[in-house]
Amino acid sequence: MLAPPPTPLAVNLLDASSLLAAFGALGIAVVLFAETGLLVGFFLPGDSLLFTAGLLSRSGAHAGPHLDLAQVLLASVAGALAGAQCGYALGRRGGRALLARSRNRRLHEGAARAEELLDRYGHARAIVLARFVPVVRTVLNPLAGALGVPPRTFAVWQAGGGLVWTAGLVLAGHALGSAVPHVDRYLLPIVGAVVLLSLLPVALELLRSRRRAAPEAPPVSARVDVDGGQ
Numbered sequence: 001m002l003a004p005p006p007t008p009l010a011v012n013l014l015d016a017s018s019l020l021a022a023f024g025a026l027g028i029a030v031v032l033f034a035e036t037g038l039l040v041g042f043f044l045p046g047d048s049l050l051f052t053a054g055l056l057s058r059s060g061a062h063a064g065p066h067l068d069l070a071q072v073l074l075a076s077v078a079g080a081l082a083g084a085q086c087g088y089a090l091g092r093r094g095g096r097a098l099l100a101r102s103r104n105r106r107l108h109e110g111a112a113r114a115e116e117l118l119d120r121y122g123h124a125r126a127i128v129l130a131r132f133v134p135v136v137r138t139v140l141n142p143l144a145g146a147l148g149v150p151p152r153t154f155a156v157w158q159a160g161g162g163l164v165w166t167a168g169l170v171l172a173g174h175a176l177g178s179a180v181p182h183v184d185r186y187l188l189p190i191v192g193a194v195v196l197l198s199l200l201p202v203a204l205e206l207l208r209s210r211r212r213a214a215p216e217a218p219p220v221s222a223r224v225d226v227d228g229g230q
Helices: 016-037 046-056 069-094 105-130 136-146 151-179 183-213 220-229
Strands: none
Touching: 016 046, 016 069, 016 136, 046 069, 046 151, 069 136, 069 151, 105 136, 105 151, 136 151
């Protein structure tokens, strides 16, 4: 069962360890549902939550709560898949008006990147790739609904991408925890590294976007010719 442990007085929604200590496997499902299905959940720590949950699901964990691997996998997959379908349904019903109501700059930047993914890679690849990009995975689901991506296409590929994303990160954390003794002592820097790696695609995409948007300066020789001809 997914019954949560006793809840502490204060929970830090941005801290994966705090969320897991407060809500256990049930918290994973709720957070992933909010992050992938509700536009208000774009700030939640999906990547670090999955990796940390896998790390704490190994036998002999000392830091934080001990989680059951089967429960973690079930909660992760259920939350991610149900959230994506909810976001898609909201997009089909509300369209772009959902995004227009928000004034958050990060959310609108994520929407622009999500639309670019759909245009560049097509529906299937974009839906899978978006799972691995923070913020983009939040806005692509309602955007896919608003843009009329066929329901069957979306359901099949979001399920495939969701399974790879959730199970991959959970099992990676579990494998690291099983291979390295007392790895939980270094939980904070490890989670920090996971967060940085999850932000790397966003940084690379921003860099590419800026390079494409920057006007190309004319060669020096061309500027000299123009100046000389005036």
